Amino acid sequence: MAVQSGLDERFERITAGVPDLADERLGDVLRDRYGLAAASLRPLAGETDRNTHVVDGDGAEYVLKVSGPADRRAIEFQAALLAHLAEHDPGLVVPRTVPDVSGAPVTSVRDGGRDLPVRLLTWVPGVPLAEVGRRSPELLADVGGAAGRLAAATAAFVHPDPPAPHYWEFPHADAVLEASLGHVTEPELRDAATALGDRFGPLLAARLRELPTAVVHHDLNAFNVLVRREGGRRRVSGVIDFGDALPTARIADLAVLASSVMRGADQPLTVAATLAAAYHAACPLSEEELDLLFPLIAVRSATVAVTAARLDAERRHGDPRHRSAAAADLVRSLAAVPPELGRATVRHACGLPAHPASPAVATWLAGNAASAVPPVEGTLTAVDLGASSDVFDGVDPREHGALRTAATTEILARRPAVAVGRHGEPRFLEPGRRHDGGPDEPANVHLGIDLFAGAGTSVRAPLPGVVEEPTAGVDLVLLHEPADGVRFRTLYTGLTGAAAPGENIEAGATIGRIAPSTELPPHVRVQVAAAPLDGWAAVPEGVPYSESALWQGLFPDPTPLLGTQDAVAAWTPVIGRSLQGRRTHLPDSHPMYFQRPIAMARARDTRFYDEEGRSYLDALNNVTLVGHGHPRLVNVAARQLSRLNTNTRFVYDELTEYAERLTATLPDGLDVVYFVNSGSEANDLALRMSRYLTKRDDIVIIDDAYHGYTSVVSDVSPSRYKHYGKPDTTHPTPVPDRYRGAYGYDDPDAGAKYAQHVIDEFDRLAAEGRAPAAYLFEALLAGGGQVVLPPGYLAPIFAAARERGALTIADEVQVGFGRLGEAFWGFQTQGPDVVPDFVTMGKAMGNGFPVAAMVTTREISRAFDPTGRFFSTYGGNPVACAVGLELLKVVDDEGLQHNALVVGQYLRDRLTALADRHPLIGDVRGQGFYSGVEFVLDRDTKEPASKETLLICERLKDRGVLVYPTGPAWNILKLKPPLTFTRADADDFTDTLDDVLETGW
Incomplete structure (x- = not known):
C-alpha cells in the first residue's frame, strides 16, 4: 500500500498542470531577474513546467521555465547536471543555464502565496524527432549515439541531494500497470499490456537492481531529442528537458528512448537494434543490461499506453503529445514478439551471439555429424533454388508461378535421390525489391533444410530426444541434451502421424511420415532451435535477407543432422569470393557500382536480380536498349550461334541485310559501315580517318566529355586526360550547360552563344596555322553531366566546320537508336542541317552483345582506302549482325x-x-x-x-x-x-x- 500511495502522489504531480502566469508577469521576471527585454513570448508544451520561448531585442533565444514549489530540489539537481555536461562534453548540445542578475542558476517568483522556481535556459534549435515522419537508419544511429554520449557524460555525475523518486521509474512499473489497466477499454490493448507486465515484471523485479546505475535523463523521448537538416541529411541537434533526470539503472535511458522512437515504425525491432548498436558504441553496455533492454522497452511501452488511457478516463491533464494511437499499436506489436527474438535482436545488433547458447549448439552439431542419422533414408543431392541456379534459366522472374514450376520440375527430376533444399539459401521463388527491412523485402532465406521425398516416406530422428508439445506451424519438436551445457531442439514440419509429446525417441526411430503437399513437392523441413520456443506463435520457414544473420543465430545450420556426407552444404554467397577475385586479378582502378556492391545473377526487361533474390529496377543501363534478356534477341543469337559465326572476310547475308537496315536510319549519303567491337574503337577509327584525310592533327571537343578508352580517344576525353595532362592537339570548348554555364535557360540565344565559342576556337587554331581536323561531340553530354545541347547549337558549328575544312564526328554511342525520343539519332534533334561526316555507335547497338560501328560516306571511305585494308576479326560477325538487325526490328515493332x-x-x-x-x-x-x-x-x-x-x-x-x-x-x-x-x-x-x-x- 505504501508503494501504491507514493505512486498516487507522483501521478498527481504529472497531472497537476503547469503554473499559470500571464505573459506580462513573465516579461517582468525576464526584465527584473535577467535584465532581458522580451521582444516575443511563445508558450511551449510541458507536463509540469510553464515553458515559454523567449526572443530578446537582439534576436537571442531562450526558454523560460516556471515550476511548482515542490520541484525546487529536482530543479537544483538539474542545474548542477547541466553544468556538469557543459564541462564534460561541450560538444553535446543541451540547454545551458543562464544565471540571473545575482549569478544564481535558479531564482523564484511569488505567486498567490507560493514561491515558484524560475530558470532561464539557452534555446536549442531543431525539430523534435517526433515530428520527423520517416527516419533514416543514419538518423536513428545518430540518435542512439547521442544518447550514448549523454550516458557516458553523466556517468561521473554525483549530487548530494538527488530528486525524489517519480512516477515513471521502472521499479514502479507493476504498480503503474495495476493502477491503470482498469481504465483501458480496448480488450486487445488491455490483454497485450497485461501480457507484457506478466511476462517481464518478475524478470525486472529480480534483476533490475543488479544492473549498473548512473544519473540518466529518464525522459529521453522523441519530443526531447531535436534534429536538424543539413542538405538532405538529418542529424541530432540537441537534447532538451532534463526534468525527470535522476540516478537509476543506466540502461533506463535507452529503453525510454527506444520505446518512444519505435512508435509508428514499420519495423520497430529494427529501430531498437539500430538505436542499441549506436548507443553501445558510444557507451558500452554489459551483457546483463542488453539482455534486459527488450523487457524494459516492452514494459515502458505498456506503462505509457495504460497511463494515457487512465489520463483520458479521469480527464486529467498530462502531455497530450504522448497519447497517440501509435503507442497502443506498439504495445500490441511487442506483445506478439517472442521474448527470445526481442532479446536476440538487441544482442545481435551489439555484437553478441543472438542467444548465449547458440555458439555451443553450432559447435556441437558441426563436430558430431558422424553420430547423426539422416532424417530420410536414401541418396542425398543438393537442389539449388537460388537466383543463380540453372533451374531458372529461360524463366521470366516476374512470373512467380513459372519459377515454382521450374523448381518443382527440377526436384522431381532428382528422384529416386532425396533432393535437399539448403539452409540459408535465398530461394528465388518470389523476388522482392528491398533488403533493408522494408515491406517488400521477401522472407526467402530458409532457416532449415528441406528433404524432398514422396508422400508417406518415413522420417527418422537424427539424434536421441524427447518429444515436446509442438509450437504453431511445426508438427514435431524434439528436445536434445547431448552434452553438458548443450541443449537444443530439432523441429519438423510437413509430417503426418508425428510421435506424441512425452515420448523418448532413439536415434533412427521413426517420428512420422512426409505429408502430401500442394506448394512444392512433398518434403519435411528440419530446423534447429538454439533458444527456447516459449512465446512463439509460429516458427518462420524463411526470413528477410537483411535479418538472416540474426535469425540464423537462433536457428543454426541443421545440415550436420544429415550425417557425414559431402553432397549438401549450407548456402554461402558468392559476393565475397567474387570481390576477392576482382581484387586479385583486375586493376585497382577498375570501377564498381556502389559502396556495397551487388552480386548480380540474372536480369529481365527493366529489372536485375541479385544472388539473394532481390529485384532492382534498372534506371542506369543504357546498354540493354530493348530490355534485359529480350526473348527475340536471345533466340536469334542462339539460333545464329548454332548456325554460323565467322568473320567478315567471308560472305554471309546477315552482314548485308544489317548494313542496309542500319544505314536506312541515317541521312542520305551515310551508307558505308565499318564494323568494330566497341564505341571506343569506332571513335578511334573516325579520328584516325579525319586526321589522315585533312592532314591535320588538332581536334576540337566539348569539355568534360567522354569518348572511350583507347589511347587516341582517351586523349580527347577530358575525364581521362585530366589525370595525366591534356595533349596539345586537344582543344576543349565550354560545356553548353544552361544550368551552370554562362548562358542559361532564360536566354533564347544560348545555343548560338555557346556555338560561337566553338567557332572562335576553330578560328584561333587556324590563325596559329593548326586548323582542326575534326569536331567531336556527343548529341547529349553523358559523362559531362547529362547536359542537353541547347537549340541552335550544332547548326552554326557544322556550317563553320565545313567552311574551314574540318570534319564532324557524332558520337552516338550512348544516345543513339531512338533513346532521345525525338529522333532515332541524337544529332537529328538539332535540325536537318546537322549531318555529320562520321557517326559512331556501340553499347545499345547489340543490347549488351558486343556490336559497334562507324558509318561515313562513300567519298570519305574511298579517300581512306589507300591506307590499306580495314578488317576487324569480330566486328560484324554473323551473331553480332543477327542481334543488331533484330534489335532494330524490336525498336520498330514495339514502338x-x-x-x-x-x-x-x-x-x-x-x-x-x-x-x-x-x-x-x-x-x-x-x-x-x-x-x-x-x-x-x-x-x-x-x-x-x-x-x-x-x-x-x-x-x-x-x-x-x-x-x-x-x-x-x-x-x-x-x-x-x-x-x-x-x-x-x-x-x-x-x-x-x-x-x-x-x-x-
Whole structure:
C-alpha cells in the first residue's frame, strides 16, 4: 500500500498542470531577474513546467521555465547536471543555464502565496524527432549515439541531494500497470499490456537492481531529442528537458528512448537494434543490461499506453503529445514478439551471439555429424533454388508461378535421390525489391533444410530426444541434451502421424511420415532451435535477407543432422569470393557500382536480380536498349550461334541485310559501315580517318566529355586526360550547360552563344596555322553531366566546320537508336542541317552483345582506302549482325522510340514536381530516356551535393532502384533506362526517390 500511495502522489504531480502566469508577469521576471527585454513570448508544451520561448531585442533565444514549489530540489539537481555536461562534453548540445542578475542558476517568483522556481535556459534549435515522419537508419544511429554520449557524460555525475523518486521509474512499473489497466477499454490493448507486465515484471523485479546505475535523463523521448537538416541529411541537434533526470539503472535511458522512437515504425525491432548498436558504441553496455533492454522497452511501452488511457478516463491533464494511437499499436506489436527474438535482436545488433547458447549448439552439431542419422533414408543431392541456379534459366522472374514450376520440375527430376533444399539459401521463388527491412523485402532465406521425398516416406530422428508439445506451424519438436551445457531442439514440419509429446525417441526411430503437399513437392523441413520456443506463435520457414544473420543465430545450420556426407552444404554467397577475385586479378582502378556492391545473377526487361533474390529496377543501363534478356534477341543469337559465326572476310547475308537496315536510319549519303567491337574503337577509327584525310592533327571537343578508352580517344576525353595532362592537339570548348554555364535557360540565344565559342576556337587554331581536323561531340553530354545541347547549337558549328575544312564526328554511342525520343539519332534533334561526316555507335547497338560501328560516306571511305585494308576479326560477325538487325526490328515493332519520347517526358515531369518539395534538387533535364537530376546544397550558389548524391544512390539501391552519379562533381543522377521503361517504372523510380529524399540519410 505504501508503494501504491507514493505512486498516487507522483501521478498527481504529472497531472497537476503547469503554473499559470500571464505573459506580462513573465516579461517582468525576464526584465527584473535577467535584465532581458522580451521582444516575443511563445508558450511551449510541458507536463509540469510553464515553458515559454523567449526572443530578446537582439534576436537571442531562450526558454523560460516556471515550476511548482515542490520541484525546487529536482530543479537544483538539474542545474548542477547541466553544468556538469557543459564541462564534460561541450560538444553535446543541451540547454545551458543562464544565471540571473545575482549569478544564481535558479531564482523564484511569488505567486498567490507560493514561491515558484524560475530558470532561464539557452534555446536549442531543431525539430523534435517526433515530428520527423520517416527516419533514416543514419538518423536513428545518430540518435542512439547521442544518447550514448549523454550516458557516458553523466556517468561521473554525483549530487548530494538527488530528486525524489517519480512516477515513471521502472521499479514502479507493476504498480503503474495495476493502477491503470482498469481504465483501458480496448480488450486487445488491455490483454497485450497485461501480457507484457506478466511476462517481464518478475524478470525486472529480480534483476533490475543488479544492473549498473548512473544519473540518466529518464525522459529521453522523441519530443526531447531535436534534429536538424543539413542538405538532405538529418542529424541530432540537441537534447532538451532534463526534468525527470535522476540516478537509476543506466540502461533506463535507452529503453525510454527506444520505446518512444519505435512508435509508428514499420519495423520497430529494427529501430531498437539500430538505436542499441549506436548507443553501445558510444557507451558500452554489459551483457546483463542488453539482455534486459527488450523487457524494459516492452514494459515502458505498456506503462505509457495504460497511463494515457487512465489520463483520458479521469480527464486529467498530462502531455497530450504522448497519447497517440501509435503507442497502443506498439504495445500490441511487442506483445506478439517472442521474448527470445526481442532479446536476440538487441544482442545481435551489439555484437553478441543472438542467444548465449547458440555458439555451443553450432559447435556441437558441426563436430558430431558422424553420430547423426539422416532424417530420410536414401541418396542425398543438393537442389539449388537460388537466383543463380540453372533451374531458372529461360524463366521470366516476374512470373512467380513459372519459377515454382521450374523448381518443382527440377526436384522431381532428382528422384529416386532425396533432393535437399539448403539452409540459408535465398530461394528465388518470389523476388522482392528491398533488403533493408522494408515491406517488400521477401522472407526467402530458409532457416532449415528441406528433404524432398514422396508422400508417406518415413522420417527418422537424427539424434536421441524427447518429444515436446509442438509450437504453431511445426508438427514435431524434439528436445536434445547431448552434452553438458548443450541443449537444443530439432523441429519438423510437413509430417503426418508425428510421435506424441512425452515420448523418448532413439536415434533412427521413426517420428512420422512426409505429408502430401500442394506448394512444392512433398518434403519435411528440419530446423534447429538454439533458444527456447516459449512465446512463439509460429516458427518462420524463411526470413528477410537483411535479418538472416540474426535469425540464423537462433536457428543454426541443421545440415550436420544429415550425417557425414559431402553432397549438401549450407548456402554461402558468392559476393565475397567474387570481390576477392576482382581484387586479385583486375586493376585497382577498375570501377564498381556502389559502396556495397551487388552480386548480380540474372536480369529481365527493366529489372536485375541479385544472388539473394532481390529485384532492382534498372534506371542506369543504357546498354540493354530493348530490355534485359529480350526473348527475340536471345533466340536469334542462339539460333545464329548454332548456325554460323565467322568473320567478315567471308560472305554471309546477315552482314548485308544489317548494313542496309542500319544505314536506312541515317541521312542520305551515310551508307558505308565499318564494323568494330566497341564505341571506343569506332571513335578511334573516325579520328584516325579525319586526321589522315585533312592532314591535320588538332581536334576540337566539348569539355568534360567522354569518348572511350583507347589511347587516341582517351586523349580527347577530358575525364581521362585530366589525370595525366591534356595533349596539345586537344582543344576543349565550354560545356553548353544552361544550368551552370554562362548562358542559361532564360536566354533564347544560348545555343548560338555557346556555338560561337566553338567557332572562335576553330578560328584561333587556324590563325596559329593548326586548323582542326575534326569536331567531336556527343548529341547529349553523358559523362559531362547529362547536359542537353541547347537549340541552335550544332547548326552554326557544322556550317563553320565545313567552311574551314574540318570534319564532324557524332558520337552516338550512348544516345543513339531512338533513346532521345525525338529522333532515332541524337544529332537529328538539332535540325536537318546537322549531318555529320562520321557517326559512331556501340553499347545499345547489340543490347549488351558486343556490336559497334562507324558509318561515313562513300567519298570519305574511298579517300581512306589507300591506307590499306580495314578488317576487324569480330566486328560484324554473323551473331553480332543477327542481334543488331533484330534489335532494330524490336525498336520498330514495339514502338520503343515513341515510348522513350512519351514516358521520358513523363518521368522528367514527375521529377520536376519533386523539386518543389526537395530543395536538394537543383535541376532536372534530359531528352527521351536520357535524363539527369542535379543535386545542390544551395540553389543560389549551386554548390554540388556530391557526397549526398552518392548516398542517395546507395539508399535507392537498398530500396531496389539502381541509378548512379555522373558529371564532373558526381552530383547528377544519370537516368538512362531501357526503352521498355514504363509509366509504372517511372512512378516506381520517382516515388522511391521521393521517399529517400524525405527520409534523409
